C-alpha cells in the first residue's frame with residue numbers, strides 16, 4: 001500500500017472548481033504549455049556540488065509531443081521534476097500555462113499541480129482492489145471531491161477502455177493498466193501530461209500501442225513531455241530534445257528511431 005496519496009495515484013487530486021480552470025488551460029493556451037527560462041539546478045552535499053541543469057531554456061508549445069533523451073546523468077529526471085514543480089530551480093524560471101511556479105507558495109503550487117498537470121510513470125501505481133473506473137476516480141475521492149462520472153468515463157473512453165471500466169488491474173494486461181493510468185492523468189484535462197519512461201515495463205508491441213495512444217492524444221490537442229531512453233518511443237514525438245551535462249545540446253524534429261539512436265550514440269561516445 002502507499003504511504004502518501006500521490007504514491008497511490010501518480011498525481012495529486014484535483015478539486016472540482018479547478019477542473020474547469022485546467023480544461024480552460026488545456027484548450028485555450030496562447031503561450032507555451034511549459035516554459036523553462038535559464039533553469040539551473042545545483043545539488044549541494046558534503047561531497048560537493050553537482051550542476052544537474054545549466055541554464056536550460058525551452059518552450060513546449062501546446063498540443064506538441066516532446067521526448068527528452070540524453071546519457072545517464074545528463075539531467076533528464078531533474079528537468080522533468082523541475083518542469084512539474086516537484087523541485088525548484090536554483091536559478092531561472094518555470095511557467096506552466098502562463099503561471100510562474102516560483103510565484104506560488106507551497107499550498108498554491110500543490111493546488112496548481114492538481115489542476116494543470118498529469119503524470120504517467122513506468123509503474124502504473126494502480127490499486128488492485130479498485131476497478132478501472134474507481135482508480136481513475138480515486139484522486140478526486142481522496143481530495144473529498146464529488147466524482148464526475150461523465151468525466152471519468154470520458155477519460156476511459158479516450159484510452160479505449162470504457163468497456164472495461166469494471167475490471168480490476170489484475171484482470172487487465174500491462175498495456176491496459178498503463179492506459180488506466182493515462183486515463184487517470186487525463187481525467188483532470190491537464191495543460192501538460194508528463195511521462196517518465198511510460199513504456200519501460202511493457203513489451204515492444206504493447207509499448208507501441210501506448211505510444212500510439214499518446215500520439216493520438218497529442219493530435220487531439222494534449223501537450224505531452226516524455227523522458228525516455230528508447231529511440232523508438234522518442235520517434236512518436238514531434239521533437240526530441242537531447243541533454244548532455246545539464247544542457248540542451250540539440251534537437252531533432254519528426255525523426256525516425258534510427259536517426260534518434262545515431263544521435264544518442266554520438267552523445268554517449270562524446
Ligand SMILES: Nc1ncnc2c1ncn2[C@@H]1O[C@H](COP(=O)(O)OP(=O)(O)OP(=O)(O)O)[C@@H](O)[C@H]1O
Pocket residue numbers: 043044045050051052070071072073074075076077078079
Ligand atoms: N539528489 C541529488 N543529489 C545530488 N546529486 C544529484 C541528485 N539527483 C541527481 N543528482 C545528480 O545530478 C545529475 C543529473 O541527474 P539526473 O537524475 O537528472 O540524470 P538523468 O539524465 O535522469 O539520469 P538517468 O538516465 O541515469 O536516470 C547526475 O550527475 C546526478 O548524479
